[in-house]
Amino acid sequence: MAEASTSSDNSIGIVKPQTAEFDEPLSLANGRSLARYQLLYETYGTLNKDASNGVLICHALSGNHHAAGLHSYDDPKPGWWDAYIGPGKAIDTNRFFVVSLNNLGGCDGSTGPTSINPASGEVWGPDFPSLRVRDWVHSQARLADRLGIARWAAVVGGSLGGMQAMRWALEYPERVNRCVAIASAMKLTAQNIAFNETARQAISRDPEFKDGHYQRSDTVPRSGLSVARMIGHITYLSGDGMGEKFGRQLRSGSFTQGQDEPVEFQVQSYLRYQGERFSDSFDANTYILMTRALDYFDLAREYQNDPVKAFSHAQCKFLVVSFTSDWRFAPARSREIADALMAANKEVSYAEIESDAGHDAFLLPNMRYQAVFGNYMAKLADEIETGEQEAGN
Amino acid sequence: MRSDLDIISTWIKPDSRVLDLACGDGELLEKLQQHNISGYGLEIDPEQISRCIAKGVNVVEQNLDRGLGNFADNSFDTVIMTQALQTMRFPHLVLQEMLRVGRDCIVTFPNFGHWRARWHLAFSGRMPVSDLLPYQWYDTPNIHFCTFKDFEVLCRELGIEIIERRVTTQGSANALKQKLPNLFGVTAIYHLRKR
Numbered sequence: 305m306a307e308a309s310t311s312s313d314n315s316i317g318i319v320k321p322q323t324a325e326f327d328e329p330l331s332l333a334n335g336r337s338l339a340r341y342q343l344l345y346e347t348y349g350t351l352n353k354d355a356s357n358g359v360l361i362c363h364a365l366s367g368n369h370h371a372a373g374l375h376s377y378d379d380p381k382p383g384w385w386d387a388y389i390g391p392g393k394a395i396d397t398n399r400f401f402v403v404s405l406n407n408l409g410g411c412d413g414s415t416g417p418t419s420i421n422p423a424s425g426e427v428w429g430p431d432f433p434s435l436r437v438r439d440w441v442h443s444q445a446r447l448a449d450r451l452g453i454a455r456w457a458a459v460v461g462g463s464l465g466g467m468q469a470m471r472w473a474l475e476y477p478e479r480v481n482r483c484v485a486i487a488s489a490m491k492l493t494a495q496n497i498a499f500n501e502t503a504r505q506a507i508s509r510d511p512e513f514k515d516g517h518y519q520r521s522d523t524v525p526r527s528g529l530s531v532a533r534m535i536g537h538i539t540y541l542s543g544d545g546m547g548e549k550f551g552r553q554l555r556s557g558s559f560t561q562g563q564d565e566p567v568e569f570q571v572q573s574y575l576r577y578q579g580e581r582f583s584d585s586f587d588a589n590t591y592i593l594m595t596r597a598l599d600y601f602d603l604a605r606e607y608q609n610d611p612v613k614a615f616s617h618a619q620c621k622f623l624v625v626s627f628t629s630d631w632r633f634a635p636a637r638s639r640e641i642a643d644a645l646m647a648a649n650k651e652v653s654y655a656e657i658e659s660d661a662g663h664d665a666f667l668l669p670n671m672r673y674q675a676v677f678g679n680y681m682a683k684l685a686d687e688i689e690t691g692e693q694e695a696g697n
Numbered sequence: 698m699r700s701d702l703d704i705i706s707t708w709i710k711p712d713s714r715v716l717d718l719a720c721g722d723g724e725l726l727e728k729l730q731q732h733n734i735s736g737y738g739l740e741i742d743p744e745q746i747s748r749c750i751a752k753g754v755n756v757v758e759q760n761l762d763r764g765l766g767n768f769a770d771n772s773f774d775t776v777i778m779t780q781a782l783q784t785m786r787f788p789h790l791v792l793q794e795m796l797r798v799g800r801d802c803i804v805t806f807p808n809f810g811h812w813r814a815r816w817h818l819a820f821s822g823r824m825p826v827s828d829l830l831p832y833q834w835y836d837t838p839n840i841h842f843c844t845f846k847d848f849e850v851l852c853r854e855l856g857i858e859i860i861e862r863r864v865t866t867q868g869s870a871n872a873l874k875q876k877l878p879n880l881f882g883v884t885a886i887y888h889l890r891k892r
Contacts, residue, residue, distance in 0.1 A: 623750075639767070642757055643767045643768075646737055646757070646767075646768070647768075647769065647772070649714070649735075651735075651755050652737070652755055652757065653746075653749070653750050653754075653755050653756050653757065654756075654757040654758055655743075655746055655750075655756075655758050656758045658743075672743050672747070675743075675747040676746065676747055676750055679747050679750040679751040680750050682751070683750065683751060683752070683753045687753075
């Protein structure tokens with residue numbers, strides 16, 4: 305969701321996005337369908353002979369297909385999860401074949417609100433069908449078919465990505481070996497929806513938004529999108545983390561008696577910078593679509609609101625991870641997942657990682673997180689490689 | 698393998714479902730998996746949790762002093778706690794919780810009534826420090842020591858039935874432990890259920 309690690313040691317190196325086109329209509333949860341669409345994705349590592357080492361990475365709200373590596377040698381920043389995907393990293397690209405895509409409805413190359421609606425010949429804009437998490441899962445399943453992956457070794461995601469991973473476990477139980485849900489939840493709280501709504505209001509009240517038809521009028525609701533991002537960003541950090549990073553440090557001005565110099569705190573300029581940078585690169589309609597998918601998600605809704613009943617359909621093993629200072633997707637939400645899984649008699653491990661980085665912790669380097677996640681994936685890789693050897697003999 | 702874990706694994710029926718409280722590095726659960734016994738370990742130590750995960754043992758991070766409120770009544774065949782009862786804030790409440798969540802339970806703990814401990818306290822006038830209990834009184838996870846006798850009194854008070862008790866010893870005290878377990882037993886292993 306926010307800053308990825310800038311560490312590039314053991315990077316997978318230069319990666320290139322690929323495109324998969326789909327002509328078969330995709331029926332959506334809202335009753336509409338998409339006649340055709342494309343998904344932009346990247347892969348890291350090599351698919352083994354029996355296609356059993358595939359790992360699907362599901363991205364969060366503002367993520368995309370570029371999870372690891374660099375796009376060019378002078379790329380200033382690696383992919384958003386480079387801290388955990390690469391040779392020798394938690395998701396070891398020497399052992400796994402990693403697939404990371406830009407979700408449908410995104411704005412980084414997959415079909416979404418900024419694409420052309422083939423029916424009208426115009427940009428979709430706000431008319432792009434609203435999506436739910438399960439729609440992403442179904443589109444990802446088609447990408448898996450295309451890549452020859454009948455069953456994922458693991459479906460992995462943080463935050464909204466964790467919701468996709470859990471939905472995978474219920475929609476395609478026979479196609480998932482492990483589900484890793486990090487800093488996630490079975491549904492958002494009212495407070496969480498409230499933050500998303502405030503962000504959407506910031507966008508839709510921007511005069512440049514034009515009811516979502518800003519592309520038609522060649523405007524961009526930059527200020528709305530940037531405020532939306534600022535709101536989000538505050539909630540992805542923890543109070544302590546922000547205090548540590550910025551405190552009350554001033555960027556300019558002073559409080560000297562007798563001086564009337566305008567004062568700006570460091571945290572102000574940081575937030576503004578984050579907002580502005582985001583509004584240059586992200587699409588407002590996509591932001592609205594993605595936050596709505598987050599709000600709508602309720603893992604157990606169709607299972608009589610009983611998470612135990614929901615998870616009883618899963619066949620995979622689970623790893624659930626949370627971070628102590630994450631108040632947007634609090635540890636309590638992850639404990640609910642672990643409790644429901646235990647009550648459903650599913651195999652699960654759960655770890656609550658000490659961190660002051662708030663929700664963003666799931667993206668950042670952390671020794672204990674690395675150990676838990678890395679050990680889990682390494683054990684899985686061992687099992688896959690043993691299975692391969694046995695099949696070969 | 699610790700000798701108490703050996704005995705425990707003979708007490709648990711194959712194919713049953715267990716909860717191992719303060720499961721450490723998952724040694725017992727890993728052994729039980731071979732008998733198709735499934736379940737979860739609860740643990741609070743980050744290093745131990747990572748070790749469990751590396752072994753493929755299901756481990757859930759949970760502070761046992763906050764109870765087992767997230768588990769339904771009788772949701773496990775057996776709830777186990779080895780060598781950790783003495784580290785609990787309220788051992789009697791933990792015991793009751795174990796028997797609420799499990800149909801039966803297995804508890805092991807070090808015997809503070811062992812003659813060495815008594816000797817140490819009686820003649821040096823100081824709290825015992827030994828290989829098995831290597832901590833100083835002011836810096837120890839073991840905050841609630843008891844003797845076998847103490848434990849059995851508590852079981853009576855709480856209406857807990859002792860199905861079986863085994864005692865392990867050090868060295869050649871085998872014959873003595875049968876007659877005087879509270880003096881010669883090092884570790885007690887209790888198999889308990891609700892009355």
